Amino acid sequence: MSIFEKDLFGKSKHGAALARIRNFCNGKRVLVAFSGGKDSQCCYHLCKEAGISFTAQYSITRFEPPELLRFIRANYPDVIFRRAFSKTLVDEIAASGLPTRWARWCCEAKHKATPGFDIAVIGVRAEESPRRAANWRAFGFKPDHSAYVCPLIDWTTADVWEYLSFVGAKHCGLYDPPCSFGRIGCVCCPLVPRNMKQDALQWPKTAAMLKMGAAKFVERMRRQGFRTARGKQCATWCNAANPIEELWTRWIETGQVQQSIAEFRAWERGQLGKDEPCLFAGTGFSEADGAEGEA
Numbered sequence: 001m002s003i004f005e006k007d008l009f010g011k012s013k014h015g016a017a018l019a020r021i022r023n024f025c026n027g028k029r030v031l032v033a034f035s036g037g038k039d040s041q042c043c044y045h046l047c048k049e050a051g052i053s054f055t056a057q058y059s060i061t062r063f064e065p066p067e068l069l070r071f072i073r074a075n076y077p078d079v080i081f082r083r084a085f086s087k088t089l090v091d092e093i094a095a096s097g098l099p100t101r102w103a104r105w106c107c108e109a110k111h112k113a114t115p116g117f118d119i120a121v122i123g124v125r126a127e128e129s130p131r132r133a134a135n136w137r138a139f140g141f142k143p144d145h146s147a148y149v150c151p152l153i154d155w156t157t158a159d160v161w162e163y164l165s166f167v168g169a170k171h172c173g174l175y176d177p178p179c180s181f182g183r184i185g186c187v188c189c190p191l192v193p194r195n196m197k198q199d200a201l202q203w204p205k206t207a208a209m210l211k212m213g214a215a216k217f218v219e220r221m222r223r224q225g226f227r228t229a230r231g232k233q234c235a236t237w238c239n240a241a242n243p244i245e246e247l248w249t250r251w252i253e254t255g256q257v258q259q260s261i262a263e264f265r266a267w268e269r270g271q272l273g274k275d276e277p278c279l280f281a282g283t284g285f286s287e288a289d290g291a292e293g294e295a
C-alpha cells in the first residue's frame with residue numbers, strides 16, 4: 001500500500017507523518033537529527049513539506065564513512081555539522097580508551113542534546129527492531145527529558161524509499177552496489193563486532209586513526225603503571241608481550257577489551273539473543289558518525 005493511499009478513515013501514512021510534524025513542531029524551535037541516512041532524509045523533506053522552520057544538524061564523531069559525509073555536504077548544504085567532542089578522535093581515544101559495546105562514549109557524545117531546541121525530529125521506525133518498537137512512540141521524551149517526534153514511526157523501508165523517490169531526493173551511494181547497505185552506520189562500530197574487521201579493510205585510514213588512538217591510550221596507561229586515574233588495574237591485555245596489539249586485536253574482533261577473544265566467545269555463546277543494539281544506532285541521533293573524508 002502506498003504512503004499516499006487513504007484508509008477507510010481517509011488517512012494516509014504520508015498525511016499522518018505531516019500531521020505529526022505540524023502538530024508537535026509548529027511554533028517550536030525544531031532540530032532535525034540528520035544522519036545522512038534514508039530515514040533522516042525523509043524527516044528533512046517532510047519538515048520542508050510541512051512548512052515548518054527547523055535546523056538540521058549532523059553530529060560528527062569521525063567514525064562515519066567518508067562517503068556519507070561527502071553525500072551530506074553535496075546534497076544538504078544547509079545541514080550544520082556539530083562536533084560531538086572537542087578533541088580529535090585520536091586524542092579522545094587516548095583519553096578514554098576505545099569505545100566498547102558497554103562503554104560507548106562516542107554514542108553518548110553524539111546523542112547529547114543540543115541546547116536551544118524545544119523538540120527533535122528523529123527518523124526512528126518501529127519496523128527496525130522489536131526494541132525500537134517497544135521504546136519509541138510518535139511523540140515522547142528521551143531519558144534526558146528532551147522532547148522528540150518520530151514522524152516515520154509506522155513506516156516501512158519501502159515507504160521510506162517511496163517518499164524519497166516522490167521528492168526526487170538522491171541517496172548515499174553506500175546503499176547501492178557493491179556495498180548495498182540496508183542501513184549506514186559507523187565505521188568499526190563496537191555495537192556490530194561482526195562487521196568491524198571488514199570495515200577496517202574498507203576504510204583503512206579510519207582504522208589507522210582508531211589504532212593510533214589505541215596506541216596512545218596504551219602508552220598513557222603504561223606511564224601510569226597500567227592503572228587508571230582511579231587506581232584500577234587495566235584488564236589482562238596489559239600483560240601481553242605487545243599490549244597495543246592485544247588491545248587492538250581484542251577490540252577489532254569482539255568490540256570489547258576486557259576479556260580475551262576466547263573468553264569473550266564463551267560468554268557470547270551464553271548470551272545469544274540477549275544483547276541489544278544501542279537505541280540510537282543509525283537513527284541520526286547516533287551520532288555514530290565520525291569525521292570527514294577518511295582523513
Ligand code: SF4
Binds near residue numbers: 108110190
Ligand atoms: S553507533 Fe557510532 S557513535 Fe555509537 S557506539 Fe557505534 S561507533 Fe560509537
